[in-house]
Amino acid sequence: MTTDTALPTQLVHHPYRAPAEFDAVPVGVFKASTVLFPNVAAVRQRRWQDKSAYTYGLHGTPTTFTLEERIATLEGGHHCVLAPSGLAAVALVDMAFLRAGDEVLIPHNAYGPNLAFAAVELAHWGIRHRTYDPMRPDDLAMQLTPQTRLVWLEAAGSITLEFPDVPALVAQVQAHNARCASTEAQLRPTVTVLDNTWGAGVAFCGFDLGADVVMQALTKYPSGGADVLMGSVVTRDERLHHALLMTHMRLGLGVSGNDAELVLRGLPSLQLRYRAQDASTRQLAQWMQQQPGVARVLHPALPGTPGHATWRRDAQGAACLFTVVFDDAIPAERIDAFCDNLRLFRLGYSWAGPMSLCMPYDRADMRGRDWPHAHGPVRFAVGLEAVTDLQADLKQALAVLSAA
Ligand SMILES: *Cc1c(COP(=O)(O)O)cnc(C)c1O
Numbered sequence: 001m002t003t004d005t006a007l008p009t010q011l012v013h014h015p016y017r018a019p020a021e022f023d024a025v026p027v028g029v030f031k032a033s034t035v036l037f038p039n040v041a042a043v044r045q046r047r048w049q050d051k052s053a054y055t056y057g058l059h060g061t062p063t064t065f066t067l068e069e070r071i072a073t074l075e076g077g078h079h080c081v082l083a084p085s086g087l088a089a090v091a092l093v094d095m096a097f098l099r100a101g102d103e104v105l106i107p108h109n110a111y112g113p114n115l116a117f118a119a120v121e122l123a124h125w126g127i128r129h130r131t132y133d134p135m136r137p138d139d140l141a142m143q144l145t146p147q148t149r150l151v152w153l154e155a156a157g158s159i160t161l162e163f164p165d166v167p168a169l170v171a172q173v174q175a176h177n178a179r180c181a182s183t184e185a186q187l188r189p190t191v192t193v194l195d196n197t198w199g200a201g202v203a204f205c206g207f208d209l210g211a212d213v214v215m216q217a218l219t220k221y222p223s224g225g226a227d228v229l230m231g232s233v234v235t236r237d238e239r240l241h242h243a244l245l246m247t248h249m250r251l252g253l254g255v256s257g258n259d260a261e262l263v264l265r266g267l268p269s270l271q272l273r274y275r276a277q278d279a280s281t282r283q284l285a286q287w288m289q290q291q292p293g294v295a296r297v298l299h300p301a302l303p304g305t306p307g308h309a310t311w312r313r314d315a316q317g318a319a320c321l322f323t324v325v326f327d328d329a330i331p332a333e334r335i336d337a338f339c340d341n342l343r344l345f346r347l348g349y350s351w352a353g354p355m356s357l358c359m360p361y362d363r364a365d366m367r368g369r370d371w372p373h374a375h376g377p378v379r380f381a382v383g384l385e386a387v388t389d390l391q392a393d394l395k396q397a398l399a400v401l402s403a404a
Contacts, residue, residue, distance in 0.1 A: 026261070026264065026265065027062070027063055027066045027067075027261075027264055028062060028063065029063055029257045029258060029260075029261045030061040030062045030063045030257050031057075031061070031256070031257040031258070032054075032057040032061055033056070033057040033058075034056070034057070035054045035055055035056055035057065035061075048060055049245060051065050051068075051069075057254065058249070058252060058253075058254045059249070061257055061260075063257045063260045063261060063264070064082060064255060064257070064260050066260075066264065067082065067260045067263055067264055068080040068081065068082060068232075070264070070267055071201075071216070071218070071222070071232045071234060072234050074200075074201035074222070074267070074270070075196065075201045075205070075206060075207070075214045075216065075232075075234040076201070076205040076206070076207050076208065077207055077214060077234035077235055077236050078234075078235065078236050078238075078241070079234065079235050079236075079238070079241035079244075079245075080232050080233065080234045081232070081233050081241075081244050081245055081248045081253075082218075082230060082231070082232055082253075082255045082260070083230070083231040083232070083233065083248070083253050083255070084229065084230065084231070084253060084254070084255055084259075085217070085219065085229040085230065085231050086197060086215075086216070086217025086218070086219050086220075086229070086230070086231040087113050087114075087117070087217075087231070088231055088253060089215045089216070089217070089231025089232060089233050090111070090113070090114045090117060090195070090215060090231070091117055091121070092231075092233060092244065092247060092248055092251065092253060093150070093193050093213060093215055093233055093244070094117065094118065094122060094127075094150065095247050095251065096243045096244045096246075096247035096248075097149055097150045097191050097193075097243065098122065098125075098127045098149055098150055099127070099149075100125055100126035100127065101126060101127075101147060102127050102128075102147055102148075102149040102150070103127070103128045103129065103130060103145060103147040103148045103149065104118055104122065104127060104128075104129045104130075104148070104149065104150040104151070104152065105129070105130055105131070105132050105140065105143055105144070105148055105150070105151045105152065106118060106129055106130075106131055106132075106152045107131065107132060107133075107134035107152060107153065107154055107157060107164070108131040108132065108133060108134070108368040108369055109134060109154070109157030109158055109159070109160050109162060109369055110131075110152060110154050110157070110158055110195070111154065111158045111195060111197075112158065112365070114152065114195065115129070115131070128147070130143050131368055134153070134154070134157060134162065134164035134169065135162055135164055135165075135306055135307060137165060137168040137169050137171070137172050140169055140172045140173075141172040141175075141176070144172065144173065144176045144190070146180060146183065148176070148190050149188055149190055149191065150190065150191050150192075150193060151169070151173050151190060151191070151192050151193070152193055152194075152195065153166055153169055153170075153192060153193065153194040153195070153211060154194070154195045154198070155194070155196075155198065155199060155204075155209075155314075155315075156198050156300050156307070156311070156318075156319075156321075159323060159361060159365070159366075159377060159379055160298055160323060160366075160369060160377065161298045161299060161300055161305060161321060161322070161323055162298075162300075162305065162306040162307045163300040163305070163306070163307030163308065163310050163311035163314075163315070164307055164310065165307070165310045165314075166194065166206075166209040166210060166211070166314065167209055167210050167314075169192075170192050170209070170210030170211065171210070173190050173192050174210075176190060177189040177190055191212045191213060191240065192210065192211050192212045192213070193211060193212065193213040193214070193215055194206040194209070194211035194213070194214050194215070195215050195216070195217075196211075196214045196215065196216045197215075197216050197217040197220050197221075198319045198321070199315065199319070200216065200220065200221035200222065200270065200274060200319065200352075201216065201270075202221070202270065202271055202274045202275075202316075202317055203274075203315045203316060203317040203318060203319070204314055204315045204316065207236055209314060212235065212236075212237060212240060213233060213234070213235050213240060213244075214233075214234045214235075215231065215232065215233050215234075216231065216232050216234075217230075217231050218230040218231060218232055218263050219231070219350060220350065220351055220352035220353075221266075221270055221273065221274060221319075221352040222263050222266055222267055222270055223262055223263050223266045223352075223353075224266040224269065224270065224273050224352060224353060224354070225262060225265075225266060225353060225354070226350065226353030226354065226355065227262060227353075228259045228262040228263060229259075230255055230259055230260075230263055273352075273384070274317060274319070275317065276384065277319070277320035277352070277382050277383070277384065278317050278318050278319065278320065279387075280320070280382045280387040280390065281299070281318065281319070281320045281321065281322055281380075281382040282299065282301050282318065283387055283391075284322065284380070284382060284387065284390060284391060284394065285297050285299040285301070285302060285322035286302070287391055287394075288322070288324055288394065289302065291394075291395075291398055292398075292401070292402065293326055293327050293330055293398065293401040293402065294324055294325075294326060294327070295325045295326060295327045295328070295373065296324070296325040296373075297322055297323070297324055297325075298322065298323040298324075298325070298377070299318065299321070299322040299323070300315070300318050301318050319351075319352070320351060320352055320381055320382040320383070321351060321379060321380065321381055321382075322379075322380050322382075323377045323378065323379045323380070324377060324378045324379075324380065325373050325375065325377050325378075326375050326378070326401070328373060328374035328375065330375070330401055332375060334400055334401050334403070335360065335375055335378065335401075336360065337400045338378075338397050338398060338400050338401055339358055339360050339378060339397075341396070341397040341399075341400050342358055342393055342394070342397045343393055343396075343397075344356055344385055344389060344390055344393040345357060345358040345380060345390070345393060345394070345397075346358070347359065350381075351381030352381070353381075353383060354383050354384045354385075355383045355384075355385075356380070356381060356382050356383040356385055356390055357380070357381040357383070358378060358379070358380050358381075359378070359379050359381075360376060360377075360378045360379075361376040361377050361378070361379065362376045363375065363376045364376075
């Protein structure tokens with residue numbers, strides 16, 4: 001503390017304190033495992049659960065508390081917890097609301113790893129999953145049982161981009177809860193959770209569509225940089241938030257201050273990026289529809305895509321994804337060659353970053369969906385490049401489809 005201690009001690013316990021009035025546009029990046037308490041009374045009194053104080057790095061820092069509040073606002077909710085990836089956020093929701101003997105319902109076109117987590121990990125814990133057709137609320141109604149405790153929703157569907165009637169699906173769950181109100185199930189009503197990665201809090205508000213819990217892969221739009229992995233789970237309901245917060249704590253899920261900083265840096269430009277990528281994507285999807293060899297283009301703004309009318313009713317915008325189905329007559333190798341010939345669209349997973357991406361899926365990946373085509377689809381994620389350059393890239397690569 002003072003000069004009567006040795007240098008190694010002074011370098012840890014230094015007396016200088018920077019003035020507290022520093023103020024700038026970005027939020028400070030705070031990093032800690034240990035958080036210091038001024039006295040024993042503070043150790044006993046401090047509460048991290050309501051963000052009124054700090055106790056330990058895993059329980060939050062000024063940086064992560066600030067990001068949680070901004071993501072809650074983005075989603076139109078009141079409470080947020082952060083997870084180290086979108087998939088970790090999916091798993092957190094499952095573990096917070098499901099017990100041995102319960103069932104979870106997942107749309108058959110859901111994000112693949114969500115289904116895989118249920119099929120393998122949840123099965124190990126004695127939790128069953130079933131899939132339902134998200135375009136048929138009557139099918140969801142048929143799959144609901146007294147054991148169903150959680151229903152996943154996703155709009156638009158992963159890869160195939162059908163846009164479901166979320167309010168109609170939620171209405172089935174609410175009717176089910178009302179029917180079970182006199183039974184033991186009343187104590188734990190079925191919760192609905194929307195994976196809102198596609199809408200990103202921009203195209204629609206998940207809570208306004210009726211979801212109880214809204215999850216998002218912040219890896220995609222909120223980061224926007226293709227350089228960070230993170231997920232969020234937002235609620236309006238205090239009781240649901242408490243369940244999530246306690247499971248989150250017991251699992252030891254945390255995010256680093258540096259990663260939180262990257263997402264905080266992406267948030268102010270989120271809407272601008274979403275709108276710009278939306279405009280480029282619609283232009284390319286429409287153009288692609290007219291190209292020889294293309295059987296179908298899937299994008300909710302195109303009238304031929306299932307759920308187009310619902311998308312028009314419920315959404316004010318669309319994400320940067322469109323999916324192409326090639327003619328059955330085209331040899332599979334030509335489709336691979338087309339993907340390999342693209343120069344600006346690079347092969348890679350994820351989306352909503354600066355670089356345009358392309359990913360071919362196998363027919364086997366479409367298992368469980370209605371898929372009448374010979375080939376698996378190719379999904380495109382449009383980045384921030386000039387749309388004229390992207391169109392020229394698609395055009396030059398399409399030439400291999402008709403090559404002799
Ligand atoms: C990417 C994605 C996830 C998972 O996010 P990660 O951060 O990559 O784990 C979940 N749901 C959807 C719809 C996604 O696109």
